[in-house]
Amino acid sequence: xxxxxxxxxxxxxxxxxxxxxxxxxxxxxxxxxxxxxxxxxxxxxxxxxxxxxxxxxxxxxxxxxxxxxxxxxxxxxxxxxxxxxxxxxxxxxxxxxxxxxxxxxxxxxxxxxxxxxxxxxxxxxxxxxxxxxxxxxxxxxxxxxxxxxxxxxxxxxxxxxxxxxxxxxxxxxxxxxxxxxxxxxxxxxxxxxxxxxxxxxxxxxxxxxxxxxxxxxxxxxxxxxxxxxxxxxxxxxxxxxxxxxxxxxxxxxxxxxxxxxxxxxxxxxxxxxxxxxxxxxxxxxxxxxxxxxxxxxxxxxxxxxxxxxxxxxxxxxxxxxxxxx
Numbered sequence: 001x002x003x004x005x006x007x008x009x010x011x012x013x014x015x016x017x018x019x020x021x022x023x024x025x026x027x028x029x030x031x032x033x034x035x036x037x038x039x040x041x042x043x044x045x046x047x048x049x050x051x052x053x054x055x056x057x058x059x060x061x062x063x064x065x066x067x068x069x070x071x072x073x074x075x076x077x078x079x080x081x082x083x084x085x086x087x088x089x090x091x092x093x094x095x096x097x098x099x100x101x102x103x104x105x106x107x108x109x110x111x112x113x114x115x116x117x118x119x120x121x122x123x124x125x126x127x128x129x130x131x132x133x134x135x136x137x138x139x140x141x142x143x144x145x146x147x148x149x150x151x152x153x154x155x156x157x158x159x160x161x162x163x164x165x166x167x168x169x170x171x172x173x174x175x176x177x178x179x180x181x182x183x184x185x186x187x188x189x190x191x192x193x194x195x196x197x198x199x200x201x202x203x204x205x206x207x208x209x210x211x212x213x214x215x216x217x218x219x220x221x222x223x224x225x226x227x228x229x230x231x232x233x234x235x236x237x238x239x240x241x242x243x244x245x246x247x248x249x250x251x252x253x254x255x256x257x258x259x260x261x262x263x264x265x266x267x268x269x270x271x272x273x274x275x276x277x278x279x280x281x282x283x284x285x286x287x288x289x290x291x292x293x294x295x296x297x298x299x300x301x302x303x304x305x306x307x308x309x310x311x312x313x314x315x316x317x318x319x320x321x322x323x324x325x
Contacts, residue, residue, distance in 0.1 A: 031069030031119075038062070039077045040084055040107070040142075040158065047157045047187065048080065048145070059187045060177045061160030063207065064140070067167055068121045068133050075114050078107035084145045084153055085115075088162060089253065090138030092118040099143045099150075106144035119164050135169075136229060137255030138162040139209045154211050157187050161207040163255065169230065172205035172257050174198050180248050180273060180283065182212035189282030191308040196271075196285070198260035200292040206231075207255045210248040217274040219245040220287065222264040231256020245274055261289040268303035 038050050041057035050061030066072050076086050085106035087099030095103040097115040107113045119134035141159035146152015153159075161177040176196045179186050185193045198204045208218045224244040225231035231254075233240060246254060261267070272284035286307055291297050 031067065031071065033071045033073060034066060035073045035075070036064075037075040037077060038086065039079055040086075042080050042082075043157065048082070048084070048142075048153065049157050050086070050160055054079070059157035059159075060179050060209070061140070061158070063161040063163065063175060063177055065163040065165065066119060067165050068119050068135050070119055072117045072119075073114055074117070075112060076107055077112045078110060081109045082145050082152075083108055084142045084158060085113075085150070086140055087143035087150070088115075088117050088138065088140045089251075090136050090162065090164060091134050092120065101144050101148040121166070133166075134164040135166045136164055137207050137253050138164065139207075139253045141211065154181065159209065159211060161209060161253075163207065170203070170232070170257065172203045174202060175205045175207065177207045177209065178218065178271065178285075179209045179211060180216040180218065181210075182214055183278060183281055183283060184212075185283055185285055190284045191310065193282070193285035195288055195304070197288045197290060199290045199294055200261040200266045202260045203257055204260050205255060205257045207253070208246075208248055209253045210250050212250050214250070214278070215275065216248045216278060216283070217245055218248045218271070219274040220258070220271045221269040222267075223258040223260075223262075223269070223287075225256035225258060231258075248273075260287075265289075266291050266297035266300070268300045268307070270307075 039054050040050055043049050049057030049059045051057035052062050078084055083106055085099035096105055098105040122133035123131055125131045140162050142153025143150035224242050226233050226240045227243050228240045266289040269287045271287050272279040
């Protein structure tokens with residue numbers, strides 16, 4: 001049985017242990033320890049992925065979610081003949097769970113190893129200043145395949161999303177992880193990039209992650225969000241900047257929620273990198289907003305067909321990336 005978002009947050013999924021006292025270091029909140037098993041597996045065409053069940057590895061890997069104060073213990077089973085690891089952003093870990101060869105933290109071929117990630121809420125430090133907590137849209141990735149920085153693993157699909165929530169955060173109806181990695185989106189190029197779907201009025205959460213060696217921006221047509229931790233405003237007086245395009249450089253990540261088709265209606269809306277040579281080269285996909293009853297809106301199929309027939313130059317594409325797309 002896999003670990004779903006809601007069961008992971010509630011601590012009721014298979015393989016997840018219910019409350020145990022978490023890390024008790026300075027300013028850390030006591031919370032449950034949640035335990036999962038991830039499998040690193042070889043995929044066709046020289047790719048690799050993480051999965052919550054044997055034979056179910058995907059690119060990107062599964063989206064992991066916990067609340068501030070929780071501890072996540074990940075038993076990583078390396079089923080491959082490659083050295084690899086799992087390294088997180090945005091959470092606390094000791095050197096043994098760094099996932100970097102610098103600290104001898106990795107899985108040898110066919111080896112199983114446990115990585116421990118801890119989180120904490122923001123807290124007041126000396127002098128009346130506040131230190132940030134762990135809440136945010138983060139990510140995880142290999143840091144050991146190919147080089148000591150995991151360049152080979154990242155180039156072959158070993159990455160995924162990580163959300164640390166504050167209790168009380170609004171949970172969406174649907175979630176989509178979008179990874180811009182060199183000239184690829186989720187290791188694909190147009191017209192084979194993912195088409196994400198929602199019904200009109202559904203709350204959709206986007207987790208956007210950058211990898212590779214190229215700068216990118218993420219643009220979503222007809223939808224916008226606040227440039228805040230959650231992508232939402234905190235109240236009627238919140239004057240946070242509202243955006244529909246944001247930098248997504250290697251190693252960065254952000255997330256937000258939108259109401260599908262709000263104010264614009266259903267249709268086939270594009271998402272893409274707004275570096276023009278990148279979008280021309282295949283860094284584009286579709287967000288299909290269906291009618292509220294799930295039916296296909298007028299004109300959407302024609303737009304989908306046009307997208308599939310659209311010519312992408314690919315002149316800026318990484319040849320290796322195109323081979324693995």
